[in-house]
Amino acid sequence: MDNTELQKLTEDISETYFKRRFRHQALFNDRLKTTGGRYLLSSHNIELNRRYLVEHGKEELIGIIKHELCHYHLHLEGKGYKHRDRDFRELLQQVNAPRFCTPLKKKTESKKTYMYICTACGQQYIKKRAMNPDRYRCGKCRGKIKRFFREKG
Known part of the structure; x- marks a missing residue:
């Protein structure tokens, strides 16, 4: 799905569920990491995270679009558009939009770790x-700590 298909889908959802036109832009923003989408107050555009479409499918994306359209239409009407506002929560229920989106799968990249060994007692850290091993001593025997090179894992 590209931005033109997303624009059309957003306009259709706005007409179907809200009975109002969506007059601004809906587009994918691949820099979004922790959120499914966002409504921009200044430009009235909606940005969506493409990873939700890839990982969870079109139904999840439609739910996110409904959620952002709730912000959009309430803000333009001058009503409470924030998550804590009653108007927002009521509109979410009316259009059956999710309050939160399903979390994305976390990247399972192994992080680099560093191993240090006490030269006196062999305690491993x-x-x-x-860290700079010259600035620290072993917590067990107060011996000197030496860095032990280790691969990712």
């Missing part, structure tokens, strides 16, 4: 962040 595995850290997510690199």
